[in-house]
Amino acid sequence: xxxxxxxxxxxxxxxxxxxxxxxxxxxxxxxxxxxxxxxxxxxxxxxxxxxxxxxxxxxxxxxxxxxxxxxxxxxxxxxxxxxxxxxxxxxxxxxxxxxxxxxxxxxxxxxxxxxxxxxxxxxxxxxxxxxxxxxxxxxxxxxxxxxxxxxxxxxxxxxxxxxxxxxxxxxxxxxxxxxxxxxxxxxxxxxxxxxxxxxxxxxxxxxxxxxxxxxxxxxxxxxxxxxxxxxxxxxxxxxxxxxxxxxxxxxxxxxxxxxxxxxxxxxxxxxxxxxxxxxxxxxxxxxxxxxxxxxxxxxxxxxxxxxxxxxxxxxxxxxxxxxxxxxxxxxxxxxxxxxxxx
Amino acid sequence: xxxxxxxxxxxxxxxxxxxxxxxxxxxxxxxxxxxxxxxxxxxxxxxxxxxxxxxxxxxxxxxxxxxxxxxxxxxxxxxxxxxxxxxxxxxxxxxxxxxxxxxxxxxxxxxxxxxxxxxxxxxxxxxxxxxxxxx
Numbered sequence: 001x002x003x004x005x006x007x008x009x010x011x012x013x014x015x016x017x018x019x020x021x022x023x024x025x026x027x028x029x030x031x032x033x034x035x036x037x038x039x040x041x042x043x044x045x046x047x048x049x050x051x052x053x054x055x056x057x058x059x060x061x062x063x064x065x066x067x068x069x070x071x072x073x074x075x076x077x078x079x080x081x082x083x084x085x086x087x088x089x090x091x092x093x094x095x096x097x098x099x100x101x102x103x104x105x106x107x108x109x110x111x112x113x114x115x116x117x118x119x120x121x122x123x124x125x126x127x128x129x130x131x132x133x134x135x136x137x138x139x140x141x142x143x144x145x146x147x148x149x150x151x152x153x154x155x156x157x158x159x160x161x162x163x164x165x166x167x168x169x170x171x172x173x174x175x176x177x178x179x180x181x182x183x184x185x186x187x188x189x190x191x192x193x194x195x196x197x198x199x200x201x202x203x204x205x206x207x208x209x210x211x212x213x214x215x216x217x218x219x220x221x222x223x224x225x226x227x228x229x230x231x232x233x234x235x236x237x238x239x240x241x242x243x244x245x246x247x248x249x250x251x252x253x254x255x256x257x258x259x260x261x262x263x264x265x266x267x268x269x270x271x272x273x274x275x276x277x278x279x280x281x282x283x284x285x286x287x288x289x290x291x292x293x294x295x296x297x298x299x300x301x302x303x304x305x306x307x308x309x310x311x312x313x314x315x316x317x318x319x320x321x322x323x324x325x326x327x328x329x330x331x332x333x334x335x336x337x338x339x340x341x342x
Numbered sequence: 343x344x345x346x347x348x349x350x351x352x353x354x355x356x357x358x359x360x361x362x363x364x365x366x367x368x369x370x371x372x373x374x375x376x377x378x379x380x381x382x383x384x385x386x387x388x389x390x391x392x393x394x395x396x397x398x399x400x401x402x403x404x405x406x407x408x409x410x411x412x413x414x415x416x417x418x419x420x421x422x423x424x425x426x427x428x429x430x431x432x433x434x435x436x437x438x439x440x441x442x443x444x445x446x447x448x449x450x451x452x453x454x455x456x457x458x459x460x461x462x463x464x465x466x467x468x469x470x471x472x473x474x475x476x477x
């Protein structure tokens with residue numbers, strides 16, 4: 001590791017509230033280093049208290065500005081609380097570098113030592129987060145941050161990893177993004193616990209709002225009865241708590257003008273309301289289960305992959321590629337044959 | 343196990359509103375494979391130091407065109423040292439008079455780039471400085 005600090009003492013310093021220690025632990029976790037793993041394993045028992053709130057939406061809808069106001073308002077209401085913000089921006093596929101610019105919109109939080117903002121690049125991951133975002137959120141949870149806000153990259157249809165991480169997912173929309181809103185919302189609509197129409201002082205806000213509401217009405221009944229609606233591919237449905245439609249969560253559509261701090265108080269209200277609803281209906285632990293399971297599965301995937309890939313020499317692999325190139329074997333046959341050899 | 347990336351904070355302290363230089367540098371460092379945390383205009387030394395801490399950066403690049411460098415730079419350096427980030431390299435770009443350069447370097451600025459500096463040179467010196475830190 002970069003700073004030659006022993007992970008055990010790094011973990012202890014974090015618990016004493018040392019922010020530089022926390023920042024360095026963030027780096028280790030983000031780099032997926034052995035030291036980062038140790039810090040998290042040491043502190044893991046402390047975790048499980050933080051409310052993880054995800055915020056996603058198309059580029060330029062005002063996610064960072066909303067995060068800025070939500071965090072500020074939350075801190076006003078809870079003067080003893082600590083708030084962490086993880087802001088994810090994309091890594092360049094060509095250079096591997098990134099410009100992380102979300103802090104530009106979070107100026108109101110400067111000077112508040114109870115707020116910790118950390119920018120993160122996707123480093124090649126495609127689901128709107130980085131591979132280590134879950135681990136970083138966990139680190140803040142371990143360190144005693146009550147609210148952890150995770151801002152995804154500007155998302156289109158399929159960047160929905162955030163639902164596996166967050167307890168509460170906010171989807172931000174803005175007027176004038178076009179009438180193709182229906183098409184776009186097919187994926188992202190399903191993940192919203194709270195819908196925000198930002199830039200509500202712009203023309204077209206009624207149309208956007210109407211489109212979102214009609215979408216919600218259509219979705220109601222289909223996804224609301226089955227509370228496992230995010231868990232299909234992880235086989236969560238069997239484990240999840242069946243909620244009757246009477247207590248189902250109906251996402252509200254809220255208008256905001258984040259840069260003027262209009263409507264953001266209602267967003268904070270709604271986040272709190274969603275938390276209470278989750279706790280009453282057993283969804284808090286269901287979400288927790290989903291997150292921990294998907295994190296475990298991902299970790300297993302990575303480690304199994306590395307483990308098995310290490311079984312082949314480069315020349316074995318390349319030899320097989322040559323055979324596929326020459327159309328002597330299909331990719332399927334090549335893969336089975338390689339696997340059968342180990 | 344992943345590998346670390348060089349993380350650089352690019353900030354524009356002081357009151358002038360010309361951030362094109364800072365943006366060009368941010369972009370060039372990105373193209374050199376670094377992760378650039380861009381904080382935008384009108385940053386106070388306190389804001390810069392705070393961001394450098396939270397982001398655990400390896401280097402800080404300041405763009406100053408206002409002539410206030412002799413006031414801003416020592417303050418940023420002092421804050422970085424005070425919070426335990428004395429090893430973080432500080433780079434300076436913009437309009438810096440010849441006679442101030444040795445004084446600033448004496449204070450602890452790693453390098454100063456005037457108008458016309460090639461962006462490759464900037465990226466390369468930052469990379470070298472960061473590699474020396476961890477060595």
